[in-house]
Amino acid sequence: MMVETKLSMTQQDVRSYSDRNGEPEWFKELRLYALGRAETAPMPEVDKTKLNKWNFTQFTDFSVASPAYSSLNELPEKVKALVDLENAKKNLYIQHNQTRAYLSLSEGAKAKGVILTDIFTAVKEHPDLVKKYFMTDAVKVDEHRLTALHAALVNGGTFLYLPKNVVLEEPVQAIYVHDHETAPLFNHVLVVADENSTVTYVENYISTNDNAKGIVNIVTEVIAEANAKIEYGAVDALAEGxxxxxxxxxxxxxxxxxxxALGMMNDGNTISDNTTNLMGDGSVSHSKTVVVSCGKQIQNYTTxxxxxxxxxxxxxLKHGVVKDASTMIFNGIGKIEHGASKSDAEQESRVLMLSEKARGDANPMLLIDEDDVMAGHAASVGRVDPVQLYYLMSRGITRSEAERLIIxxxxxxxxxxxxxESVKKQLTEVIERKVR
Known part of the structure; x- marks a missing residue:
């Protein structure tokens, strides 16, 4: 039985929501255009995963108000553990469901013209910048139903902009807390580094309520102009529902x-598309992803x-661990277009199986339309190496502890x-919880 595809929001609902936010007319028109496309556009094609039974369109309580935090002491313990306290008074954004809950930007960053704010403030206060980059080059509004639905219903997110020639030494940290049991989150993150600028951005998606349910639709656009460098880290740890x-x-x-650098640790079903377009000569991208899949969840990751x-x-580089009766699909695609001579596309996917009932697929693909290039791939799906196990156990380590160390x-x-460090620690702890 297919999930009902009729959208939960009407044109009038979208107009009313946009008016309440005080959004400019161009943004409201973009929403309405996108909603029209969402009604007819096809779902994305995801290799080896059928989405016809997944609910991405039906929800209640679209708009919810959540409390902000006047100080870091008010943060839930799970969130407080993520915060780099030494950096907290410098560059930190926290969002509670759809509400901007905490924002701090260092004086040095402000002096350099760095912008860090929620997406709705950015639309109103920096319209020219947002209009230039919002779903124009990286993600198109009408790619498929889920991007169109996102553009129509975006109800949270962040805007980070670095002007030309700005090097931001301290990382920017964003934490998105989703603990509502009915409301969806359509979160848009827009990171732009103008020419010759450098920034590190790290984000967390976390459920502080294990009963959190519903839909999370995330679109992130990362724009690196000429000679810019962006390091983007993320840990996703949303609830099973x-x-x-x-x-x-x-x-x-x-x-x-x-x-x-992506740590994909959601407990629920997840479809992920991580795509980078190397448009300029001499551009570079490295994508590293780790995934742990457990229970009966289905996860499909395309890079x-x-x-x-x-x-x-x-x-x-993609490394995944699959256990219980879960399913994990890795799709890796290196595409060299005609004219992209002297380019080099390499990839490696490894899946570690911990259960007879688990399913793991690693599908490397190279699509080459140019002769003068280099390209290669490696993929493997298998169990814990018995030689490694034997070596560790011969040193007096139990089998379960040896497996844990290998993972x-x-x-x-x-x-x-x-x-x-706090985010690194959190990812390590989530991995520990899921593999045990």
Whole structure:
């Protein structure tokens, strides 16, 4: 039986929501156009996963008000554990469901013209910048039903902008708390590094309420202009009752660099699309992802890096652990377009199986339309190496503890990449909980 595809929001609902937010006319018109496209656009095509029984459109209580935090002492313990307290008074954004709950930006960043704010304030106070980048180059409104639905119903998110020639030494941290039991979250994150600028951005999606349910539709656009560098880290740890669609998309100009370090630890069903388009000559992107899948959850992760400019470089690394009766699909796509000569596309996908009933697939793909290039891939699906187990157990370590150590080592390539110690610790703890 297919899930009802009729949308929960009408044109009048969207107009009313936009008016209450005080949004400019251009943004309201974009919402209405997107809603019309969402009614007819097809669902995204996801290799080896059928989405016809997944609910992405039906929900109640679309708009909810959640309390803000006057100080960090008011944070829930789960959230407080994520905060880099030494950096908290510098660059920190916290969102509670759909409400901006806490915001801090260092005086040095302000003096350099850095903008960090919620997406709705950005739309009103920085309309020219937002209009230039919002769902224009990285993610298109009408790609499919889920991007159109997102554009129509966006109800949370962040805008981070670095002007030209700005190097921000301290990382920017964003925490998105989803603990509502009915309301959806359509969260939009827009990170723009103008020419010759550098920034590190790290985000967490977390459910402080294990009973949190519903839909989370995330679209992230990461724009690195010429010679800019963006390091983007994320840990997703949403509750079992949350169905998640996440689309993280990068757009790199000439000699720009986008680095991804993604810890995908949701307990519910998840569809993820991480795509980077290397548009400028000499641009680079490395994408590292770790996933732990357990219970009966279904997870599908597609990582795609497309080379358009000459002398571009990409590397995709994906390590996943599958246990219980869960399903994990890894799709890795390296695409070199005609004219992108001297480019190099490499990828590696590894899946570690911990149960007879678990299913793990690693599907590497290279799509090459140019002769003068380099490309390669490696993929494996298997169980814990018995030689490694034997070596550890011969040192007096129990089998379960030996497996635990091997798993942590297997996932370390991404965990070690996260630049904020509290976030790194959280990812390690989530991995520990899920593998046990």
């Amino acid at each position: 949350v169905t998640t669609y996440v689309n993280r998309r990068g757009y790199a100009g000439r000699d720009a660099q986008i680095e991804w 795609r890096i497309a080379h358009f400019g000459k002398n571009t470089e990409s590397f995709i 942590h080592g297997f996932l370390a390539p991404v965990v070690t990449q996260l630049p904020i």
